[in-house]
Amino acid sequence: MSTGRNIPEEVIEAVLRHHDIVDTVSKHVHLTKQGKYMKGLCPFHSEKTPSFTVTPDRQIFHCYGCGAGGNAIKFRMEIEGLTFPEAVKTMAEEAHIPFQDAGTSAAAPQNPELEALLQANEWSGKFYHFLLKNTEYGQQAMDYLKNRGIHERLIDQFDIGYAPARWDTLLQFLEKRSFDLAAMEKGGLLSAKNDGSGFVDRFRDRVIFPIHNRSGKVIAFAGRILGDGQPKYLNSPESKLFSKSRTLYNLHRSKNEIRKKRQVVIFEGFGDVISAWDAGVHNTVATMGTALTESHAAILKSLADEAIVCYDGDNAGQAAAMKSIPILEGAGFKVRIAMIGDGLDPDEYVRKYGGERFLHQIVEGAVSSVKFKLIYLRKNHILLEEAGKVAYIKEAMEVIAPLPSPTEREIYLKELSADLQVSFESLKQECNQYRQELQKNQNDGDNNANWWNNGRHKNRQPEAPVLLPAYHVAERRLLSFMLQDEEVASYVHDRLGDQFNIKEHAAIAAYLYAYYAQGKSADASRFMSSLQDEKLEKTVSSIAMMDTPGEWSTQELDDCIREIRKVPVKSDIDRKREEMIAAEKAGDFLTAAQIASEIIALERQ
Structure with a gap:
């Protein structure tokens, strides 16, 4: 990961302070509380058992399946395909933190x-x-x-x-x-x-x-x-x-207009965006041959509050619009649907009727999601027949009854009454009965788990669990204490320095010594932003997730240090044993005896 050397450190810290890790991740992953952790299905590999863990008090995430990990900035980088400077800039803009772009050199990935x-x-x-x-x-x-x-x-x-x-x-x-x-x-x-x-x-x-x-x-x-x-x-x-599920056509060109209007118009095709742009609609994006995803919605929610879905006027386009509603509403959007008649797509409409009519009648005239659902469902029934009317009323109640606002429910029931020539009172009574049934059948907890997309990276597979040797465990435990307490880092620095046996651990220790030397306080999330290597960042996130107690003793630290120091001594013993056997085979018993004496001295250590 880039250190973002051209980005002032105070900007990075302000971004991390403002963007809580739970809020950041929750826009893409359904999290449930488990003790002091939050858990969910990893968005970076396919899994059925949650192994993706967020630690609110340390402001980091880590997946025990695929190894992904980091802070809020890293999550945005991974989920939206951004470089470090791009992620910091985007998050700074969202939080209204002043950000001075330091030029193109900072925006280039380090890979x-x-x-x-x-x-x-x-x-x-x-x-x-x-x-x-x-x-x-x-x-x-x-x-x-x-x-x-x-x-x-x-x-x-x-x-x-x-x-x-x-x-x-x-x-x-x-x-x-x-x-x-x-x-x-x-x-x-x-x-x-x-x-x-x-x-x-x-x-x-x-x-x-x-x-x-x-x-x-x-x-x-x-x-x-x-x-x-x-x-x-x-x-x-x-x-x-x-990644198609996380990329929106024209977002780079339209994001400022979207943010300014707090409104986005979503299309299905490139031609639609280009025609709408020419017609003066500049808050436009399109998905690319794929359905709208939760990631698309989360990216847009950072810019807008209202989404207008402007899909093709044929049956397939209207069905796709219908599917987009729960995704957008689940992300917190107020949703409206543009109604294009005659089976035309937006591009064809602009060419046939002109940009002005498209802007005023189609975009500005978009109907609420509830109204669209009722229109969409109505088409499936023959309303001249009593059976068709009854079936449509039943489906309409499924849309109207869950609405939280009594005024809103009344407006739609009155429209339904006038449309079907059915008394308003009988519709209201049926609606109230439906609401009572809803409350009776409502389960505790969140039933929206299916709204979350948890298979974006099919090719990133979980790592098999590995039983680590004692010295490896000791190094991880020592680093975990060091991440939590500057005093531990100072103690380890004086007694062990960089003599960790795992190369990555030695590098992390060196970075930690330098981090604390700059007068910074213990903060795993902040420390990760100072690293220069993605592999190290994943290792730190894994170590920071360890359930190490806040309290420590010099006895425990010394035990870890002793275990770590054993490794090079054991390697020396093994090497000398080979030399001793070689000397005995060559008949050089004096040398063999000297080596045996050295082995005994090493074993005493």
């Missing part, structure tokens, strides 16, 4: 592989854009875009490009710039040949839409085929940079 992939994505995006606008290859794609109402200004604004119908256009471009082609295949720019003999371009004969992260860096691409082939849209595969 060389990711750095190379980001650079390759950036250059590839510019290359595709150049091919679209300046070569004969791109002429057909330019004609297609203009026919779709996407004029040159929008093409430039959204960095749209074109991948020619050839196998090696991008391959040659990347090869000439000395990129590692295997890494480029892993990052989704190239595809491996079936026979394993090399690589080819992943995108061919497609209009290219670059996909950016929240900070505006190109992390992936989507290609729309020009002809009739399949798939119609081809996305970059999931990678260390790109």
Whole structure:
């Protein structure tokens, strides 16, 4: 993890103070209290038994399954695919903490592989854009875009490009710039040949839409085929940079407008966003060939309070809108649904009726989630028949009765009464009966566990439990005490220094000595932000989770130190035993006797 050297330390500390670890994690993981810990299903690997643990008093998280761990900043980095400076900046903005951007050097990840992939994505995006606008290859794609109402200004604004119908256009471009082609295949720019003999371009004969992260860096691409082939849209595969369930198209461009209005308009496609943008709707994002997820909702909730869902007007689009409501409401949004008639999608509507009508009638005229549910359910019944009317009323009660506001319930019941020609009093009575049944059947606890997505990283598998040797346990216990108390660190420094046997433990001890030398107090979360290595951070989170008592004795510390010091002595004994056996085999009994004497002296130690 980056130290964020270009970010003032007081900003990092203010961010950690303001963003409580439980609040941060709870937006993505359903946590339940277990003693002094909070537990839930890990969002970073698939599991059925909760092993993801949050410690409120130490402000850290750790998964005993996959090993992920860190503080609130680290969680945001992992869950949203941000670098350390990007996460700090985002969290500072949310907390209204003054943040001075220290330039692009701070925003680059410290991982060389990711750095190379980001650079390759950036250059590839510019290359595709150049091919679209300046070569004969791109002429057909330019004609297609203009026919779709996407004029040159929008093409430039959204960095749209074109991948020619050839196998090696991008391959040659990347090869000439000395990129590692295997890494480029892993990052989704190239595809491996079936026979394993090399690589080819992943995108061919497609209009290219670059996909950016929240900070505006190109992390992936989507290609729309020009002809009739399949798939119609081809996305970059999931990678260390790109996860569809946590990425929203156009967020980097629209986030300021979303924050300003405290409102976001959510679309399903790139074309919808671009058309809406041209119509003057600039608080827009889109999911990318995937349903809206809890992570999408949590990311947007940090910017907005109201969500307008603007999906296609056909049955599939309306069904997807219906599914999005509990996710958005579960994240705390006020939700409205844009109603587009005639089975049109938003892009088609703008082209047919114009941007002004789209803005005023569709976006501003979006209906409440309750109203939409009633309209959606109504379509499934023949209301001219009594049976259809009764079935619809039953379904409508399931929507209206749980509403907490009596006024709101009355408004919808009156509309239902007028619509179905059924007396308001009888509907009110049925609604009250339904509410009584609801209260009677309500279970204790939270029944919303299915709303939480806990399988975002299928390929990150849990680690098998390992029985650690005694010295390893002693080192972890000693470090756990040191994390809690500066006095322990000072005691260990004087008697053991950096003589830990595990390389990672020695490095953590060295960082801890330096941390306390700067006059800082014991704080595991704050200490993690000073580390420079992701592996060390995971180890610290695991050690900090140990149930070590707050009280300690010099006797216990000395026992741990003695166990740790035994290891190099035991290694010396083993080595000398081998030398003694070699000397005896060679007939050099005098040397063998001297070595035996040295072994006895070491064993006394």
